[in-house]
Amino acid sequence: MARSDLILSIVRASAAGDRKALRASVEAIVAEERSKNHHILADRLQRAMNSVSVAPPAVSSHSAGQSGKDSILETVPRQRIDDLILSLPVGEQIKQLVEEQHRADLLRSYGMQPRHRVLLSGPPGNGKTSVAEAIAEALAVQFFTVRYDALVGSFLGETNTRLAKLFDYARTVPCVLFFDEFDSIGKERGDIHETGEIKRVVSFLLMQIDQLPSYVVTVAATNHAELLDRAVWRRFQLRLSMPQPSAEALAVYLDRQLAQWPEPAGLTADLLAKKLGPVSFAEALEFCQTVRRRHILSSNNRELKAIVREQLDLWAARVIPKVADAARSREAAPPLK
CATH class of the missing domain: 1.10.8 (Helicase, Ruva Protein; domain 3)
Structure with a gap:
C-alpha cells in the first residue's frame, strides 16, 4: 500500500486544485507500486491520472477557445517499420528505441529511462514522416502531428501559451508527438534577422521538450538541418540522417x-x-x-x-526546379550521430 504521506499530499493537491503537485504525487505512488511488482495497481493509477489530466481545468472565457488539442492532428498510425526501406544504422536505432519503450519498466528498475527524442534530417520525400508514424504503430500509441497553423499566434506571448497547452495535452497519454518541418519553429536564435519573440519561443520550446516524460516519444523532422538552433541538437538522443535513397x-x-x-x-x-x-x-x-x-x-x-x-x-522531359539557395544547402550542419 502506498505511504500515508503520499495519500495525504494527493488529497491536499486535489483540494487546492494544484494539478502539478497532484501529478507528482500520483507518479511517486506509481513508481513505488511498480518497485513492489504491483503492476496492475500501478497501471490503474496511471490510467486514472491520465483521465484526470484530460479533463480541462477551469479556464477563463478568454482562454477557453484554444486548448492543446487544437494544435494537434490525431491520426491512426498504419505504417510499419518492416515495410520501410531504411539504411542499416537508421533501421537498427529505431528498433532499439522501440524495444526500450516496450521494456521501459526494466530500465526504470535500474534507474534509467528509455530514449524518447528523435531528430530526423534529410531532403523531403525520403521517409521522415513514415518513420515517425511507424514508431507510433510499433508502440501501439496515438500519433500526434503538430499543426503550426493553429500553434503560432500573432500576439506577444500567444505562441508560448499555445505551446504550453500543447505539451500539457501530449502528457496525458502515451503517444508519438511529431514536429514536421521543425526548422520553422526551432530556428537558430543567433540569426540577426529573427525577432526577439521567435527567440523566446525557441527557448520555451526546448524547455518543454526537456520536461516531457519518456512515454511521450518526440520526433522532429527537418529538411534544413543547418537552420536549426545549435541547442536543438543536444535535446535529441537520436539524431538520424535520411538522405536520398541509393x-x-x-x-x-x-x-x-x-x-x-x-x-x-x-x-x-x-x-x-x-x-x-x-x-x-x-x-x-x-x-x-x-x-x-x-x-x-x-x-x-x-x-x-x-x-x-x-x-x-x-x-x-520534365522541368527540374532549381534549388532556391544552393549555397545554403552546402553549409556544414552539426554532425549526425
Missing part, C-alpha cells in the same frame, strides 16, 4: 510497387530505377501511381508496358 534501395522500393501491378511493366525494377535517376521515394511512388492511373483510365485497354514507356518519355 540506386539499390530505390530498386527494392520499385520492385515492391511493380509486384502490385496486374501486368508486367516491361522492364526490371533495376532498369526503372536507372531511368528515373536520383529521386526520392516519394517521387518514385508518384511515378508508379501515375502509370496506374493511366492504366485504370484506359479501362485496361492499353498495356502497362506501353504506358510505362510513355511516362518515362514525359519524365525525361
Whole structure:
C-alpha cells in the first residue's frame, strides 16, 4: 500500500486544485507500486491520472477557445517499420528505441529511462514522416502531428501559451508527438534577422521538450538541418540522417510497387530505377501511381508496358526546379550521430 504521506499530499493537491503537485504525487505512488511488482495497481493509477489530466481545468472565457488539442492532428498510425526501406544504422536505432519503450519498466528498475527524442534530417520525400508514424504503430500509441497553423499566434506571448497547452495535452497519454518541418519553429536564435519573440519561443520550446516524460516519444523532422538552433541538437538522443535513397534501395522500393501491378511493366525494377535517376521515394511512388492511373483510365485497354514507356518519355522531359539557395544547402550542419 502506498505511504500515508503520499495519500495525504494527493488529497491536499486535489483540494487546492494544484494539478502539478497532484501529478507528482500520483507518479511517486506509481513508481513505488511498480518497485513492489504491483503492476496492475500501478497501471490503474496511471490510467486514472491520465483521465484526470484530460479533463480541462477551469479556464477563463478568454482562454477557453484554444486548448492543446487544437494544435494537434490525431491520426491512426498504419505504417510499419518492416515495410520501410531504411539504411542499416537508421533501421537498427529505431528498433532499439522501440524495444526500450516496450521494456521501459526494466530500465526504470535500474534507474534509467528509455530514449524518447528523435531528430530526423534529410531532403523531403525520403521517409521522415513514415518513420515517425511507424514508431507510433510499433508502440501501439496515438500519433500526434503538430499543426503550426493553429500553434503560432500573432500576439506577444500567444505562441508560448499555445505551446504550453500543447505539451500539457501530449502528457496525458502515451503517444508519438511529431514536429514536421521543425526548422520553422526551432530556428537558430543567433540569426540577426529573427525577432526577439521567435527567440523566446525557441527557448520555451526546448524547455518543454526537456520536461516531457519518456512515454511521450518526440520526433522532429527537418529538411534544413543547418537552420536549426545549435541547442536543438543536444535535446535529441537520436539524431538520424535520411538522405536520398541509393540506386539499390530505390530498386527494392520499385520492385515492391511493380509486384502490385496486374501486368508486367516491361522492364526490371533495376532498369526503372536507372531511368528515373536520383529521386526520392516519394517521387518514385508518384511515378508508379501515375502509370496506374493511366492504366485504370484506359479501362485496361492499353498495356502497362506501353504506358510505362510513355511516362518515362514525359519524365525525361520534365522541368527540374532549381534549388532556391544552393549555397545554403552546402553549409556544414552539426554532425549526425
